[in-house]
Amino acid sequence: MAILVNKESRVICQGITGRNGTFHSLACRDYGTKMVGGVTPGKEGETVDGIPVFNTVWKAVRETGADVSIIFIPAAHARDPILEAVDAGIQVIVCITEGIPPLDTASALHTVRNEGRRLIGPNTPGVISPGEKCKVGIMPGYIHKPGPVGVISRSGTLTYEVVDQLTRNGVGQSTCLGLGGDPVVGLSFIDCLKMFRDDPETEAVVLIGEIGGSAEEQAAEFIKREFNKPVAAYVAGRGAPPGKRMGHAGAIISGGSGTAQSKIQALTGVGVTVVDNIAQVGAVVRKMLG
């Protein structure tokens, strides 16, 4: 069953005629995703290797019944496409774009939340449900395999590292998603934990966190109160110096808070298995599942 995206998901790509939009739309389709259309204003009638392009999301949804959108639009103009997708009825919006001004994200998020939709990201590699052959993102499909573990991560390539290890250890994934590396993002750890809690296919969860903010601490609180499935976690940035943005806009220790140590402490305190050595996550999870 998985969460967020499955074999019934009908996906459009906003920004499909751009280089990244085209490349990844085709890669998703190759994986098995139902890529039903794309949107680039002014290019309706064109196709991208057979995928129809529309002028507006409204038109695309009307013609294709799309309910998921993946956005590859440059940061300076990325707020409007999110709003457009919500307005057109899209349920799950995956915003790959990095570099969006946080106030723009916050503004779009207000509308997304008001309308009861889901925003994944921004600055995310996307979401994939291997058992459903549905990939809405830029992650390499080949490292995934279907199985019982949900993966929620603030990272991109670090997520792939963990997923690859899980697969090599014989542990498949129900759904993997990247929350995004920005300080303000749509779905949170808690949002996803709730969905995984209610997903019968998911037996355990892996959290991949990093410095900055308090999302992991909040997740720990939630796990203590409302989550009974086993959880393993890795938190990146133990050695990060304070005050420096470590690549991700949201990965910054400011005023002493947001340290890896505080997150690790919070998670360990509620029974989460926190892994110290990134290279051992796969083995630890395999053992955890018994």
Next chain:
Amino acid sequence: MNLHEYQSKELLAQKGVAIPRGSVCYEPLEAVIAARQLKTDKVVLKAQVHSGGRGKGGGVAVLSLADDIRSRAAEILGKRLVTNQTGPEGKPVSGLLVEEVIPIDQEIYVGVVLDRISGKVTVMASPEGGMEIETLAREAPEKIFTVAAHPVRGLSPFQARQLAYRLSEDKAVARQLEKVITVLYDIFVEYDCSLVEINPLIVSGGKVVALDAKVNLDDNALFRHPELEKLRDRSQEDSLELSARMDGLSYIRLDGDIGCIVNGAGLAMATLDLISLHGGSPANFLDVGGGASEQAVADAMSILLDDKRVKVVFINIFGGILRCDVLARGVIRATRERGLQLPVVARIEGTNIEEGRRLFEESGLSIAMIPSLDDAAKLVVEKAAAC
């Protein structure tokens, strides 16, 4: 991008917030003249650096006109200021703010941030100003009041008023506080800030004055505020970090001797942690981006080759899109251009691995390709120790 205190104060003053009388000086003699012109009993000299903790670091001096202002100004201007936030190498003092000293009846904290969880612009205020907000947050969080602005309506007047009257029951003071709070919010939103803070905001003889000010601009939004770019002070930023960013790389200098090149910020942080776990010391954080190009890899490798502290290079790349032959070409090109070598340990997961391996072998460079991340990290730590 951060602004200096004096720049932040100018922004506030433009919008009607009272600041102490004063001016920025760049020479000791200027400071003397500026001090005399203030015609007050005492003046304060404040080093302009992008850092807090300036007082403890010796960057702030309160003097009377009878004191040797010139020598003190020369002393502060001439050195690199080391504070608990700058790191041991400190930062050069860009200027000296010479201000009148005014009596303090009350110290207040006011700051504006974008709350990450709620996604709302949030104003925080406390009647316990003057101390580090983080300390207050830890020790007496009940003394910090917050209001969250509505994402569409913005900050309503009643919200600013509500905060103001919690900070002071004096009507005249509260009205001024209301204005300051509104201005801080307006600046935050108008300039896409990550932080706007006055600590302390003081009450002096019934007048509300910003004794210190901090404005940090969000890097992601700078593109739409080109006029603010001229406020950038490059002397306050690590030049290598800045130039790397211009090349599309994320680079942060650390203390060790193992140079790192990784694709992806989270994986880069995890790589540093793994090296430390095995007893090594990373020289830097470097993210070449999820789908690095040959140029990006060459630029990254050049940075490490130029860094005299680096003894060994660790390349950790995981990318379905990144081709290993592209990686190899980038590394080899940089090495040839610099005309010097560093031993490299590479752990690469991606496409075209065989082609990459072949290129490395033919290049004659010392490159160990280790498939296991743990083994690769252990090896690089061993090699660094052996150098």
